[in-house]
Amino acid sequence: MVVRAALVALLAALFALAVAFEAPLCPTAALFGVPCPGCGLTRATLRLLRGDVHGALRFHPLVPVLAPLVAFVLGAAIVRFVAGPRVRLPRLFPPRHPLVTGLGVLLLVAVLGVWAARFFGAFGGPVPVRSLVMDPS
Numbered sequence: 001m002v003v004r005a006a007l008v009a010l011l012a013a014l015f016a017l018a019v020a021f022e023a024p025l026c027p028t029a030a031l032f033g034v035p036c037p038g039c040g041l042t043r044a045t046l047r048l049l050r051g052d053v054h055g056a057l058r059f060h061p062l063v064p065v066l067a068p069l070v071a072f073v074l075g076a077a078i079v080r081f082v083a084g085p086r087v088r089l090p091r092l093f094p095p096r097h098p099l100v101t102g103l104g105v106l107l108l109v110a111v112l113g114v115w116a117a118r119f120f121g122a123f124g125g126p127v128p129v130r131s132l133v134m135d136p137s
Contacts, residue, residue, distance in 0.1 A: 004081055030130065039129055
């Protein structure tokens with residue numbers, strides 16, 4: 001259990017360093033210079049945590065829904081990982097429950113819809129991304 005907790009702490013520290021140094025976290029943006037459907041969510045979440053709701057919504061309009069959801073799911077996964085396979089933890093949602101599946105599909109459609117709409121100028125247009133590929137101009 002201690003080794004698993006240390007591994008989670010190490011990964012969290014590496015992620016925090018990447019965020020602090022503004023390293024490109026999205027492989028799509030870094031390699032192709034095009035934002036993915038989730039691009040801007042890390043920056044939006046950081047703005048939301050600082051209380052800058054307007055700035056957060058500018059980076060990703062679904063951040064008030066996605067940030068808590070991702071935090072909850074990630075937190076649950078971390079607890080399950082650190083607890084190990086021998087510890088039986090209760091499930092909050094039954095697997096493949098129609099309501100959970102329907103909400104998941106609805107959220108996926110919303111994320112993809114926002115992503116597509118941004119390419120046409122909605123929600124402030126595509127989120128600015130950093131690319132590892134050199135600009136030819």
